[in-house]
Amino acid sequence: MAVSVLSGCSAAGSAEGGPESGLDDPAKKEIAMQLVSSAENSSLDWKAQYKYIEDIGDGRGYTAGIIGFCSGTGDMLKVVERYAAARPGNPLERFLPALRAVRGSDAHDGLGRPFTEAWAEAAADPAFRSAQDAERDRSYFDPAVARAEADGLGTLGQFIYYDAYVMHGYGDTDGTVGFRTIRREALAAAAPPARGGDEAAYLNAFLDARVAAIRKEPSHSDTSRIETAQRVFVREGRLGLETPLRWRVYGDGYRIDAR
Structure with a gap:
């Protein structure tokens, strides 16, 4: 226990x-x-959860971050959009088309290991943590x-x-x-x-x-x-x-x- x-x-x-x-x-x-x-x-x-990301098998694709943003529900997309606006050219920005495409499903198309590794690495950036904080508060x-x-x-x-x-x-x-x-x-x-x-x-x-x-x-x-x-x-x-x-x-x- x-x-x-x-x-x-x-x-x-x-x-x-x-x-x-x-x-x-x-x-x-x-x-x-x-x-x-x-x-x-x-x-x-x-x-410690800013870097967390995995597919927990709940039909919502990847679950990640401080409150469990999901690729399938669209709030993960909003986090990455916020991050791109604050830090143009960041390593997650290139996954925006894929995140838009998988919204509403549990698919990983265009994401996979390169995306999960980029998410975890981005957690070291205060701008990325701020993007998660802001989306948590807004939504x-x-x-x-x-x-x-x-x-x-x-x-x-x-x-x-x-x-x-x-x-x-x-x-x-x-x-x-x-x-x-x-x-x-x-x-x-x-x-x-x-x-x-x-x-x-x-x-x-x-x-x-x-x-x-x-x-x-x-x-x-x-x-x-x-x-x-x-x-x-x-x-x-x-x-x-x-x-x-x-x-x-x-x-x-x-x-x-x-x-």
Whole structure:
């Protein structure tokens, strides 16, 4: 059993007291990235994932980078386009036509080992890491936090929305259920705080809908990132994502200690 520990990650709104901060607070965002990495990469060291790339057999082609950008869904293409704009002539730029061609499929045509090696090597370039950060924020983090704030959710709820965006995307696609549908099903079962509902009850309804969505995807059938992580935080009342945090994913244990 792996147990990962990071100390010194507490922030305003932690168990030590102080006003709650949202997920866009730098310390809270750091925690969010560690939580996502524990599920996506079995590690809290999310910054080591800029170079990560492999085909995990989920029908989305290559999965890569800090939140699992995919060649089949198009967000990997957006990262490389951003990088090309910031660093013209970089080694990944020549793969743009191939990335456009494989979008919507799991094909590797025009990519293969030369592409995966170029991706890993590009991770040493701050401009490439910034391109990943920017696409994460534009497509996933910022819209998730904004939607959660509109629903009256605190920092934990904002993270729960963000993790759903990362794993499922916003809209439904062939064989997958997206964030939009998950939220709609949650709203049918419970009211969020913005509509006068109990926050914990609504978050559990959202997690219920998410578990159902995960079980519809054979490649993502494991629900431990919900049942032994996010559900635990709701049960413990850590609605501000207060440290210390203890959770399990895929049977491995993790913790982030208070300062």
